[in-house]
Amino acid sequence: MAAGFVDFEITWQADVFSGAPQASSAAEFGTQGINFRARKAAHEQEWYTAMASLACEVPIKLTPLLYADVYSDAGDTGESEP
């Protein structure tokens, strides 16, 4: 992304080293062959938009638990004691 690309996608991955004539460090690190594609952004605006979409926003959403009547099964009518 930082180089100016958008639409990055790994399209294929597989073990391409097993059975090779000589041992290598490939298995030790779980090395796999991959194909990937990307596209150079058509213009700066497209790239900025793609970069912005990577920004990590954590949506604040109240869970149903906070709205639920957590006392409903407690045998408490909600009325105060005399």
Next chain:
Amino acid sequence: MSDSLQTELSLDLGRLRQAIQEQYAAVARDPGRGYHFHTGRPLASRLGYHDDWLEGLPEGSIASFAGTGNPFRIGQLQPGERVVDIGSGAGLDSLIAAKMVGPDGQVIGVDMTRAMLEMARKGASEAGLGHVEFREGLAESLPAPSGWADVVISNGVLNLLPDKLAALREMARVLKPSGRLQIGDILVQQAVPEDAKQQIDLWTG
């Protein structure tokens, strides 16, 4: 980029490049010797290269093939397109690209190893593909004009470059707007320890 990487790696870039050149020059000279990776026609088949892509190409170019993926499986190239092949090696992917784009297209293969460039040029000549040329150069400073290419391909090369961002920026530079990147490479699924990254033999093996 300086000869000694200014990143978190204290790798000797000159030594790394020399080790890579020696490794792949050996593959070009003696592809059947047996390496820590597969080579040649069996590898091409394993990676999903179609037989008709290889038809008419010199056996020497096919035998020295040592990719890790298949840039053409992502999408075939179209007649008339311009292609840059980064780390073209013995030239097989450049020759396939030249067949796909036809005489109205152009292919530039770039490699840093003279022995590989000579082999690739010989292969192009034998295959009668006059619209592919091989240029000496580095992925981090490509010998191709800005905004020239429709497609950049590469196969098993990006992982050998310590400064991947510099290489990707060069790929973006030579591509036209909306140009495509179609890359075969590797990924590691487990973190490589910092001390292992300093070992040059691990970069090539």
